[in-house]
Amino acid sequence: MGEQPVVELKNLSKTIxxxxxxxxxxxxxxxxQITGFLGPNGAGKTxxxxxxxxxxxxxxxxxxxDGKSLLNDFEGGLSKVGVIVENPEMYKYMSGYxxxxxxxRMHEGVTKERIDEVIRQVGLENRIQEKVSTYSLGMRQRLGxxxxxxxxxxxxxxxxxxxxxxxxxxxxxxxxxxxxAEKEGVSIxxxxxxxxxxxxMCDRIAIIQNGKLIDVEEVSTSKMSYYYIEVAPLxxxxxxxxxxxxxxxxxxxxxxxxxxKEEIPMLIQKLTAEDIQLFAVQPHRRTLEDQFLEMTGGGxxxxxxxx
Numbered sequence: 166m167g168e169q170p171v172v173e174l175k176n177l178s179k180t181i182x183x184x185x186x187x188x189x190x191x192x193x194x195x196x197x198q199i200t201g202f203l204g205p206n207g208a209g210k211t212x213x214x215x216x217x218x219x220x221x222x223x224x225x226x227x228x229x230x231d232g233k234s235l236l237n238d239f240e241g242g243l244s245k246v247g248v249i250v251e252n253p254e255m256y257k258y259m260s261g262y263x264x265x266x267x268x269x270r271m272h273e274g275v276t277k278e279r280i281d282e283v284i285r286q287v288g289l290e291n292r293i294q295e296k297v298s299t300y301s302l303g304m305r306q307r308l309g310x311x312x313x314x315x316x317x318x319x320x321x322x323x324x325x326x327x328x329x330x331x332x333x334x335x336x337x338x339x340x341x342x343x344x345x346a347e348k349e350g351v352s353i354x355x356x357x358x359x360x361x362x363x364x365x366m367c368d369r370i371a372i373i374q375n376g377k378l379i380d381v382e383e384v385s386t387s388k389m390s391y392y393y394i395e396v397a398p399l400x401x402x403x404x405x406x407x408x409x410x411x412x413x414x415x416x417x418x419x420x421x422x423x424x425x426k427e428e429i430p431m432l433i434q435k436l437t438a439e440d441i442q443l444f445a446v447q448p449h450r451r452t453l454e455d456q457f458l459e460m461t462g463g464g465x466x467x468x469x470x471x472x
Contacts, residue, residue: 171352177226188376196350201367247318253309257298272316303334395419395445
């Protein structure tokens with residue numbers, strides 16, 4: 166990738182007592198991209214985010230934001246960051262507009278025009294003069310997003326931003342994030358347990374386990390083509406696919422194998438020539454949840470969005 170990253174985590178480590186929480190983590194985040202941050206409970210996601218926003222000092226390594234090191238220029242680096250945590254806190258007795266005016270005073274150069282602009286960006290024009298106490302959770306999330314965008318950050322961190330939202334609210338919030346990333350070139354970093362939502366929202370996913378970054382993948386290219394094939398004898402076909410170097414796993418009464426659509430007629434001919442009984446062939450979509458559980462060994466993930 167030719168362009169300069171907005172954020173770089175360089176050899177980031179954190180040790181507490183005798184335990185290494187984060188182990189030599191390196192990651193680059195780019196403008197206009199939404200990156201999902203996934204990991205089992207206790208993998209180190211929260212510790213990483215706390216170091217990225219200056220709430221915790223690293224044991225070693227550094228966080229570079231817009232070319233500024235948090236170790237050497239803490240205020241300069243953080244001045245380019247916006248943060249939204251689960252259920253952002255607002256002054257409920259004040260209107261949404263007055264909340265934004267109040268938060269705007271904490272940053273230089275936030276004009277009335279900028280406040281009006283972010284209100285339009287998050288679709289709150291019709292309710293912005295009403296008290297926050299009358300807002301739904303989705304509206305409070307949008308107001309939190311507006312507040313985080315007031316000072317034109319280059320980097321936006323969201324920690325479980327869609328918790329508690331209904332499906333319509335989640336979709337709406339996702340659309341606002343996508344628009345902000347694309348139109349303003351903001352780099353967005355989303356930590357969440359809702360894997361189905363991360364898959365729809367993000368351009369890339371970074372997966373952490375036991376404090377180590379174990380994979381970074383483009384969402385658009387991370388999905389191989391898979392097919393479910395019901396055959397007999399199962400063991401013979403499984404070995405045949407393994408010998409061909411294909412990914413194969415047992416599923417229900419058959420096998421899931423990676424193959425392109427154009428290869429299927431050839432595979433069917435080959436199986437028929439081997440006197441294999443073929444009962445069914447159909448596309449099989451491997452979700453991000455499937456990949457996540459495969460990469461992390463499973464068993465440690467919190468409940469996903471899908472029930």
